[in-house]
Amino acid sequence: MTDRQPQDTNQDPLSYEQSVFQAGLHSARPPFTFQSNLWEPLAKDALSASSWGYIHGNAGAGSTYAKNLAAFHRYSIVPRRNVPSRTDKDGNLLFSDTTTTVLGQALRFPIAMAPIGVQKIFNEAGEVASAKAAASVGDVAAANGDGQRWYQLYFPSREHDDITISLLNRAKKAGYTALFVTLDTFVLGWRPSDMDNGYNPFIHPDRIGVEIGFTDPVFRAHFKQKHGYEVDETQGTSAMGLSGLGAAAQEWTKIVFSGHPHSWADIAFIREHWDGPIVLKGIQSVADARAALKAGVQGIVVSNHGGRQHDGGASTLGTLPRIVAAVGSEMDVLFDSGVRCGADVVKALALGAKCVLIGRPYAYGLALGGGGRGEACAPGDIRGFDHDYAPRGDDEH
Numbered sequence: 271m272t273d274r275q276p277q278d279t280n281q282d283p284l285s286y287e288q289s290v291f292q293a294g295l296h297s298a299r300p301p302f303t304f305q306s307n308l309w310e311p312l313a314k315d316a317l318s319a320s321s322w323g324y325i326h327g328n329a330g331a332g333s334t335y336a337k338n339l340a341a342f343h344r345y346s347i348v349p350r351r352n353v354p355s356r357t358d359k360d361g362n363l364l365f366s367d368t369t370t371t372v373l374g375q376a377l378r379f380p381i382a383m384a385p386i387g388v389q390k391i392f393n394e395a396g397e398v399a400s401a402k403a404a405a406s407v408g409d410v411a412a413a414n415g416d417g418q419r420w421y422q423l424y425f426p427s428r429e430h431d432d433i434t435i436s437l438l439n440r441a442k443k444a445g446y447t448a449l450f451v452t453l454d455t456f457v458l459g460w461r462p463s464d465m466d467n468g469y470n471p472f473i474h475p476d477r478i479g480v481e482i483g484f485t486d487p488v489f490r491a492h493f494k495q496k497h498g499y500e501v502d503e504t505q506g507t508s509a510m511g512l513s514g515l516g517a518a519a520q521e522w523t524k525i526v527f528s529g530h531p532h533s534w535a536d537i538a539f540i541r542e543h544w545d546g547p548i549v550l551k552g553i554q555s556v557a558d559a560r561a562a563l564k565a566g567v568q569g570i571v572v573s574n575h576g577g578r579q580h581d582g583g584a585s586t587l588g589t590l591p592r593i594v595a596a597v598g599s600e601m602d603v604l605f606d607s608g609v610r611c612g613a614d615v616v617k618a619l620a621l622g623a624k625c626v627l628i629g630r631p632y633a634y635g636l637a638l639g640g641g642g643r644g645e646a647c648a649p650g651d652i653r654g655f656d657h658d659y660a661p662r663g664d665d666e667h
């Protein structure tokens with residue numbers, strides 16, 4: 271018998287945990303395993319080789335990625351004892367106060383979803399499912415009704431300033447309040463797993479990963495003028511021998527991943543065309559953090575793109591304290607790369623991050639069928655208990 275009880279993920283952690291155990295008294299089990307270390311192998315099982323290669327893939331031999339994860343083991347959390355809980359103004363016991371202010375906006379939690387592209391290769395509902403999941407726990411950066419909306423820009427090469435302006439105007443109209451400019455991906459990293467699979471999701475003749483370009487009127491006009499037919503016309507053939515969507519996908523990809531980095535002076539152009547807070551993502555050194563401050567932006571993300579962009583790099587957690595010491599009092603320092611559980615979030619916050627971005631773990635959840643809170647299910651149905659990674663036959667006792 272299945273006792274299906276919706277999970278109220280909007281509770282404080284203690285009440286949420288209790289509700290899971292209460293539901294367990296009636297034989298209900300959560301739809302997905304709570305053991306976050308199992309999400310990765312489960313996602314691998316759930317995905318095709320090329321989708322798995324893309325999500326898990328790293329630059330070169332993966333040493334930056336490995337260092338990201340290892341850095342979290344160098345730090346330990348030391349609790350203090352007999353510290354009384356705080357109470358609110360009405361005397362109610364506060365389990366914990368997770369609220370914060372980032373980029374001038376009040377957030378319920380100091381966490382947000384990292385920008386992850388091409389989510390439809392993990393789950394056909396793609397980014398919309400992630401945004402709904404974020405909304406269901408009051409998370410940030412979600413394309414949800416009243417949720418915070420932060421727009422991540424892959425900055426087109428400067429001969430396409432008209433396209434950049436169009437993207438920024440569209441983001442503003444859609445209610446995005448902060449702009450995240452990713453600096454580390456002017457070219458896709460050398461990722462052996464994708465090369466083994468002959469797989470680059472951005473150049474396939476579909477709309478996945480390129481929707482922003484395909485729906486942009488300025489890019490569409492540029493494409494038509496250059497190729498003589500519309501982005502979505504299938505009868506046209508480009509000089510590259512590609513037709514329709516494939517040619518358009520490659521055209522767009524060349525514009526956003528041009529192979530040439532921007533300059534610090536180019537950030538002034540972005541500032542001219544965006545009146546809200548600007549955050550530069552991909553900062554890895556004190557020198558660049560200072561340059562970002564000088565460029566007049568409001569925040570940075572200390573990130574190495576999860577080790578996907580360059581091999582032989584430093585862990586972001588190891589770099590974080592020095593960067594916070596240099597610029598943390600003057601701008602918001604956000605953090606990502608290697609965060610896999612709540613304790614990792616706490617460590618990054620303790621080392622000075624204002625807000626922590628979660629990357630691959632939520633994409634793994636998406637691969638496992640996530641898209642918001644699931645319904646509880648029968649014990650044998652729990653994703654993770656049906657595999658070799660955890661005890662089987664949990665319901666047979």
Ligand SMILES: Cc1cc2nc3c(=O)[nH]c(=O)nc-3n(C[C@H](O)[C@H](O)[C@H](O)COP(=O)(O)O)c2cc1C
Nearest residue numbers: 325384385386387452575576606607608609629630
């Ligand atoms: C599949 C995948 C796609 C990503 N796409 C983007 C992207 O479109 N823009 C961006 O700035 N970062 C992108 N990132 C990087 C993340 O924003 C984040 O920096 C990274 O995932 C952090 O590393 P972690 O997931 O290992 O913790 C992507 C990461 C993954 C795994």
